[in-house]
Structure formats: structure tokens, C-alpha cells
Amino acid sequence: MANLDFDNTQKAFALKNDGQLNRSYWLFRLMQKPILVNFFSRLTVQALKIGLPIGPLVKATIFKQFCAGETLQESESVVALLKKVNVGSILDYSIEGKEREEDFDNTRDELLRIVALAKTNRSIPYTCLKLTGIARHDLLVKVNDKKALTAEEQKELDALKARYHEICASCEASDVPIYIDAEDYCLQGAIDSLTEEMMKKYNTKKAIIQTTAQLYRWDRLDYIKQLIIWARKEHIFIGLKLVRGAYWEKENERAHQMGYKSPVHSLKADTDRDYDKALDLCLENIDIVSICAGTHNEASTLHLVAKMKELGIPNTDKRICCSQLFGMSDHITYNLAESGYNVTKYLPYGPVKSVLPYLVRRAQENTSIAGQMSRELRLISEEKKRRHAPQS
Numbered sequence: 009m010a011n012l013d014f015d016n017t018q019k020a021f022a023l024k025n026d027g028q029l030n031r032s033y034w035l036f037r038l039m040q041k042p043i044l045v046n047f048f049s050r051l052t053v054q055a056l057k058i059g060l061p062i063g064p065l066v067k068a069t070i071f072k073q074f075c076a077g078e079t080l081q082e083s084e085s086v087v088a089l090l091k092k093v094n095v096g097s098i099l100d101y102s103i104e105g106k107e108r109e110e111d112f113d114n115t116r117d118e119l120l121r122i123v124a125l126a127k128t129n130r131s132i133p134y135t136c137l138k139l140t141g142i143a144r145h146d147l148l149v150k151v152n153d154k155k156a157l158t159a160e161e162q163k164e165l166d167a168l169k170a171r172y173h174e175i176c177a178s179c180e181a182s183d184v185p186i187y188i189d190a191e192d193y194c195l196q197g198a199i200d201s202l203t204e205e206m207m208k209k210y211n212t213k214k215a216i217i218q219t220t221a222q223l224y225r226w227d228r229l230d231y232i233k234q235l236i237i238w239a240r241k242e243h244i245f246i247g248l249k250l251v252r253g254a255y256w257e258k259e260n261e262r263a264h265q266m267g268y269k270s271p272v273h274s275l276k277a278d279t280d281r282d283y284d285k286a287l288d289l290c291l292e293n294i295d296i297v298s299i300c301a302g303t304h305n306e307a308s309t310l311h312l313v314a315k316m317k318e319l320g321i322p323n324t325d326k327r328i329c330c331s332q333l334f335g336m337s338d339h340i341t342y343n344l345a346e347s348g349y350n351v352t353k354y355l356p357y358g359p360v361k362s363v364l365p366y367l368v369r370r371a372q373e374n375t376s377i378a379g380q381m382s383r384e385l386r387l388i389s390e391e392k393k394r395r396h397a398p399q400s
């Protein structure tokens with residue numbers, strides 16, 4: 009089996025032709041400039057809101073880098089491409105910010121279509137869901153705060169639970185595990201309790217329902233410990249997607265505005281430490297815990313690999329999966345896959361207008377994190393140079 013080498017750009021970009029590599033290069037160069045990213049993020053959202061026809065421009069540029077397509081059908085060609093290099097796909101119907109029950113029913117129906125496809129296509133080994141895709145954000149905040157609901161809100165909550173059960177039951181029947189994404193702190197408590205209810209019902213034989221822990225939160229290591237104790241008591245399996253967390257700035261701002269202690273670490277090193285400890289904890293309980301390491305961090309990925317080796321867990325163990333977002337950190341994804349690890353890409357798709365919040369987050373993340381951008385750019389530049397070096 010090949011040795012892990014994250015610097016192997018030939019493998020990392022094997023699926024990109026010269027034109028595609030150039031497009032990525034220019035996009036990542038543009039995204040390095042925070043002023044430009046903020047200006048274009050606001051401009052694009054407004055332009056699409058008032059109906060300016062900029063959809064095709066977005067679709068040909070940033071959308072193509074980070075999304076698989078506008079529809080499930082359109083995305084299947086990317087699934088097939090990833091399959092060629094032994095990388096699985098997690099189709100992520102990235103609809104955000106909806107408010108109407110009708111939209112939530114549509115998202116549920118789309119999820120059921122993904123599960124049906126995954127049942128017959130094993131290169132889609134998991135699926136995923138944002139609970140705010142099937143319920144109103146403010147309803148979840150109210151449930152989170154344990155506030156009394158009006159009769160109308162109670163009906164909404166019942167409808168949410170019915171949709172959630174329908175999706176989970178379909179995942180169980182089709183043997184397709186589902187990751188429940190972690191979201192804002194102000195509603196994550198509600199997501200946690202609803203998801204625990206689902207885990208108790210559907211995880212008696214294996215981890216079908218898998219929750220997400222954001223390790224930038226200083227209380228999450230403890231939460232994971234409690235979850236494992238609870239799962240052992242209930243004789244169920246649990247699944248944990250471990251991420252650092254996507255809303256660090258927003259969480260700090262909200263805590264400051266509302267006058268409560270920030271729920272997230274203030275030092276990156278503390279998040280990194282908790283992330284690796286969470287990996288250890290889950291690996292040490294692998295008899296009942298399934299893990300998805302959702303990260304682009306090389307050190308954490310190497311930490312996972314070393315700990316698996318130390319515990320005698322084979323590379324190919326299906327309970328452990330590494331996952332990166334489509335369009336990012338291909339050098340980790342493809343080199344891990346080459347070494348036999350179970351690897352997937354999160355593959356967002358949906359109408360351009362609906363995936364905009366996701367695209368804005370990706371652009372901002374690639375701007376604000378020191379190191380991340382320069383690494384993507386450096387790797388792409390190295391690959392461009394390698395391809396055009398004179399043959400000796």
C-alpha cells in the first residue's frame with residue numbers, strides 16, 4: 009500500500025485538466041483578497057435577489073469549483089468521476105434560509121430521492137441533512153430555549169419530527185447512514201436532542217444516524233464523553249462527524265451582542281487540541297462509535313492515521329471515514345484514497361440562488377484562515393509548474 013504523501017500534487021489534481029486547474033488557480037487567487045470577497049459576496053446576493061441575470065456567471069466560476077450541479081441528475085457525473093479514484097460522495101442538498109412548510113417538504117422529498125439513489129449506488133455511502141432545511145430557524149431557536157410554543161408552532165414542530173422520522177426510517181431501510189450537520193449555537197441544543205431521539209430509535213444495530221460535534225466549542229469534548237456513556241447504557245451505536253466548526257466569527261459576534269460568554273474557544277490551538285482529543289476518544293470507543301473526520305487539516309488527518317495504527321485499526325475500516333468538501337484539499341482526499349482509507353467528498357448541489365450562502369461561506373473561509381489559502385494556491389501552482397516543466 010502506498011505511503012501517505014500530501015505533497016503529491018500529481019495525484020491530488022489527477023482529475024483536473026489544464027483548463028480546470030487554471031480556473032481553480034484564478035479563483036483561489038481572487039479569494040485571497042478579503043475586500044474583494046466581501047464586496048462580491050454582497051453584490052452577488054443582492055443581484056440575484058433583484059433578478060439580475062448573473063446566475064450563469066456564478067455557475068461558471070465559484071459554483072463549479074465548490075458544487076456538483078444544480079440537480080441530483082446533474083451531480084451524478086461528479087459522483088462517477090470521484091468513484092474512479094475510490095472516493096465516495098455525500099450528496100448535500102444545500103438549500104438554506106427557507107421559511108415555508110412547502111419548502112421543507114420539498115427538501116424532505118429530495119433527501120428521500122438521494123437515499124433511494126444511494127441504495128443502488130454504493131459510491132454514495134452516506135447522506136447528510138441540515139435540520140434547518142426541514143424546519144424554520146426561529147422555531148428551532150425557540151425549542152432550543154425551551155420557550156412555550158403556540159398551537160401553530162407545536163404543529164410545525166410535529167411536522168418537523170414527522171419529516172425527520174421519515175428521512176431516518178428511509179436511511180435505516182436502505183442501509184444508508186446520514187450525517188446531521190451542526191449549525192448555530194443558538195439552535196444546536198434543539199438539533200442535539202432531536203437527533204439523540206433519532207439515534208435511540210434507529211441505531212440499535214448500527215450507527216445509521218450520525219451527529220456532528222464542532223470542536224471549536226469548549227463544551228463539546230464533554231458532550232462527546234456523555235454521549236458515549238449514554239449510548240453504552242442504552243445499548244445503541246452512535247456516529248460522530250467531527251468538525252472544527254464553520255461559524256466562529258458569527259458565534260463570537262452574537263455572544264458579544266447578546267452579552268453571554270462566547271461558546272467557542274478564542275485560541276485556534278485550543279480548537280486543534282480538542283479536535284485531536286475527540287478523534288482519540290472516538291477511536292478508543294470504536295466498538296460502538298463510527299467516525300467521520302470532516303477536516304482539511306493535515307496535522308489532524310495524520311493524527312488520525314497514527315492513532316489508527318497505534319490501536320491496530322486497519323486503514324480500510326468502514327467505521328472510519330475521512331471527508332473533505334468538494335473543491336477543497338484534494339491533496340488530502342486523493343492521497344488518503346490511494347492509501348486505502350475510506351474517503352468521501354461532501355458534494356453540495358442545488359439551484360445557484362439557494363446555494364449562495366454556502367458559496368459565500370466557502371469564499372470567506374478561504375479568505376480569512378491564515379495558511380489555508382496559501383496552501384491551496386501553493387499546491388495548484390506546484391502542479392501547474394510540474395505539468396509544464398521541460399521533459400528531461
Ligand SMILES: Cc1cc2nc3c(=O)[nH]c(=O)nc-3n(C[C@H](O)[C@H](O)[C@H](O)COP(=O)(O)OP(=O)(O)OC[C@H]3O[C@@H](n4cnc5c(N)ncnc54)[C@H](O)[C@@H]3O)c2cc1C
Binds near residue numbers: 190253272279301331
Ligand atoms: C466533510 C465536512 C463536513 C463539515 N460539516 C460541518 C458541519 O456540519 N457544521 C459546521 O459547523 N462545519 C462543518 N464543516 C466545516 C468545518 O467546521 C470547518 O469550518 C472547516 O473544515 C475548516 O476547518 P478544518 O478542520 O478543515 O481546518 P483548519 O483550517 O485547521 O481550521 C479552521 C477552523 O479552526 C477554527 N478556528 C479558526 N480560528 C480560531 C480561533 N482563533 N480560535 C478557535 N478556533 C478557531 C474554526 O472552526 C475554523 O473553521 C465541515 C467540513 C467538512 C470538511
